[in-house]
Amino acid sequence: MTTAPATPAVPLADLDTDALRAAHARFSASYDELKAAGLRLDLTRGKPSADQLDLSNDLLHLPDGEYRDAAGTDLRNYGGAVGLPELRAIFAEALVVPPAQLLALGNASLTVMHDTIVQALLHGVPGGEGPWAGRPISFLAPVPGYDRHFSICERYGIRLIPVPLNDDGPDVEAVAALLAADDSIKGMWCVPVYSNPSGAVYSEEVVRALVSLPAADDFRLFWDNAYAVHHLTDERPQPIDVLGLAAEAGNPDRPLVFASTSKVTFPGAGVAFVGGSQANVDWLVRNMSVQSIGPDKLNQLRHVQLLRDGQGLAAHMEKHRAILAPKFVAVSEAFETRLAPHGGGHWTAPKGGYFVSLDVLDGCARRAVQLAAEAGIAVTPAGATFPHGDDPRDANIRIAPTFPPLDELRTALDGLCTAILLAEAETLLAGRDHSEG
Known part of the structure; x- marks a missing residue:
């Protein structure tokens, strides 16, 4: 399902038209395989995973026999x-x-x-x-x-x-x-x-x-x-x-x-x-x-x-970090492997929080999200990070890696990269066909 980059890899925008058509054909073939896989994966919202929710399951049997605060107030x-x-x-x-x-x-x-x-x-x-x-x-x-x-x-x-x-x-x-x-x-x-x-x-x-x-x-x-x-x-x-x-x-x-x-x-x-x-x-x-x-x-x-107390809060959040940090590493690895060789995007590497911001080639975000959705990978709608959903460059995609299990996340990211590369190749070819016409 993963498309191997050209050897040596060259940004898509720097390829001559024949090489760009060849890259588009490879991405199209990979995308057809992606659609045939029948995926149903979701990267839309920044929700905690089930493993993270389990960290707080003690709340289900608390409070432990108490119903008063330190001042003796009846909290019921x-x-x-x-x-x-x-x-x-x-x-x-x-x-x-x-x-x-x-x-x-x-x-x-x-x-x-x-x-x-x-x-x-x-x-x-x-x-x-x-x-x-x-x-x-x-x-x-x-x-x-x-x-x-x-x-x-x-x-x-x-x-x-x-x-x-x-x-x-x-x-x-x-x-x-x-x-x-x-x-x-x-x-x-x-x-x-x-x-x-x-x-x-x-x-x-x-x-x-x-x-x-x-x-x-x-x-x-x-x-x-x-x-x-x-x-x-x-x-x-x-x-x-x-x-x-x-x-x-x-x-x-x-x-x-x-x-x-x-x-x-x-x-x-x-x-x-x-x-x-x-x-x-x-x-x-x-x-x-x-x-x-x-x-x-x-x-x-x-x-x-x-x-x-404050120390208990910090210790609790370290348990969240142990679950989440590998998922953010997976995002960077996927984009570095799949997008970077083709000049396919720029993304943030946050030191905290719940999201990664990805900028793809101008004019490609909506098409990439559409292609991903048609292949069974749901992504936050392009433009959602701008008022009224209007990203003037049509470039930004919000990545929410927290909810899926790590193996599903890697599969979804790989598929999203295929959709992005296909969308970018389409856009570049359309621009060249227009200028040559």
Whole structure:
């Protein structure tokens, strides 16, 4: 099923037309074999594998005879709107948020982000000039980025403005220019550690700039620290105190920090967190008091008993790393073996998180994903990492290697590479036929 590269291998774009036609014929034959194999493989979403979920199975019989927190509060009853203090203390350390300014809530941080935007639309945010609704509202969207962030804005008619995402975070000059020119910008999506999908890690210099740039008082950084503890190597980024830096810059209300245990324990039965300045936290609690009399505190107690403390959380995440790291190695090996000899793409090698960002030849991503799907390999739709699914280069593909078993992952990656090479050969030939015609 694997197509052997030319000897010596030459980037497809550098082949003469006859050699490119020959390469296309080889890729087509390999693709026909791939389709005949009848595969049914899925690389679409960044879900934990069954082996990873098994790491948290103790949650199924916890809490162990307990239903009170350290203060003696009966967790079976109403109340406790801000969440279990013991659990907030564990994650406050990892997220660099004071425990008193961190809320532990339901199981989905996406829900909290969604509701925060809706509350801002209805009521405005601290320091603002009233509700966001009823006037043009825009958000900055570092790209490539997370499609579910974009979907929230798209759902409520919030204009998304793409900004380039570099290895050390968003392009600060581009952000500054946009903020200076457009007072409709009220927010910016940020995944500061192991960004989805590139794995970029924001530098302290970039973070200092983002919290310091001139902007409206109700401008908010939606700081989705989803992968703060999801390391794949021994090289760990130094946690950045975004709240402290924002306060130092005179903009304490700017960051809203989100996270969850979705890829720590059970995505379907975890805990979400949100933190910020005291003014932001008071605003959040006041809004949530109308929605709920308190989160699932027994589930939070289960998490406390499973993880214990910061060291216990780190040890738990090392077990995840042991399962995940070989899968990310498999991605690099597949692309290095199959794509690199043909100049077939450029990809990230993240030191943590859940994704790899792959850029193929411009104009080829959608066709490659289509070919892969027709061969039984489901991949995140091309363009999903850009607002409204519109990748202007049609080049980016998000790779989600976490869910399949390692042998299935290798098979899927090999098949995807075949689809990519065929799509690129098709595109190059079509361009030459057009120019020669």
